Amino acid sequence: MWNWFWKQPQPPPPVVLVPPLFDFPPISARTRMLETSYNVLFGKLALKCLFDDYYYQARHFTTRIMLKPIDDPHVDLIATVSGPLDNKTEENITGNALFRWQSDVNDPHTFIDLYVSTIDPILQMRSCAYYPKYGFGAFGVFPMILKKRVGSDESGMMGLRYGSGNLSFGVTLLPFATKDELPKTAWLVSRMGRMTAGVQYEPQQGNAKLSNLMNWSCAMSYGVGSGSPLSPSFNFGLELVKSTQFVASFYQHMVVQRRVKNPLEQNSVVGITNYIDFGFELQTSVDDAIAANNISDSTFQIGASWQANKNFLLKAKVGPSSSSLALAFKSWWKPSFTFSISATRDRADGKVQFGFGIQSESLREASYQRADPNFVMLTPSKEHLAEGIVWETGKRPMLQSDINAGHFDGLPREMRPLDKFL
Known part of the structure; x- marks a missing residue:
């Protein structure tokens, strides 16, 4: 009888922690609208971030502050x-600043x-106007x-x-x-289903003929x-650069969920989402003149990154001349704070040298929320329901949500796909 008046409290539903991506x-x-589409497609932008971000020059430091005022989100x-970290070299400490005005907060184009x-250029202005309705x-x-x-080249570019x-x-x-330098570049890229193909014309100085294969890349x-x-997601690309260099690349982004047993979390927390990225790039020369000069005509690099939670990111890359490791820690305060360190080992002398970076940012929002319990959304601290996820031994369920069907309207602008157009 007392059960009619006093119901037993229900245990909290299981939840999965889904952290935001670092960057x-x-x-x-x-600034991709200032580049040709040929230069940012074919996985090039993702590979650049994988192989360059958080890797610093040996015995050097980098400090960066990225701020956006609360009163005017159009500027940042x-x-x-x-x-250098010491005064033994002749290098000087350099500084630069970039002030940006954006007409639409949700449209960076x-x-x-x-x-x-x-250093040069001491003052430079860049501008872009894009009209999505017409595509121009x-x-x-x-x-x-x-x-x-x-x-x-130093007079500008349009x-x-x-x-x-x-x-x-x-x-x-x-x-x-001059007449021989027109145009500087021209490109054409087309997407057909999952295939993307493109060509780019960059005339060589002194020989700008269209029939010269040295002016073309595909x-x-x-x-x-x-x-x-x-x-x-994943992307596999092949490129022939000006008939002298062949490039093959592969990039894969994986979203996996693993068990978590954290004494600081509640018992209802059963798992956490991780992000794993892997990339490979091979460059080899197809020009006989380079091989005749006994110059190394090929190189490659393999890189991977693992974001374990919202605070830690581990990256590594290996090449024929050196190998590097990077570790980054990020706090999601407002503004956020990131400290990173990278170590590089030169295979020639076996020495290990370090680089450091500190970054403070308030440009990108980190608080993502969605009420749908069947949708797992990124958030720095909020827990989300994990109904429908079956934790079986030896299996790692992948993240499933509306995004597999291409429904992005409910996503925060930071998480929507970048390639709405080529």
């Missing part, structure tokens, strides 16, 4: 100071920024102050582009270029995935 979208993606500032630095855009890079100008979901083409021009790739970090 998504990557900072380099904000990135300031960087870097240099129309903006203007000013870049100031202690214009962009330009203009060095305002230089210590000295040598050649037409470009026009068209982009849709399956096609991208455009051209870049030098304002004061690439193709096969990719699976939505482009959102919540969904597993």
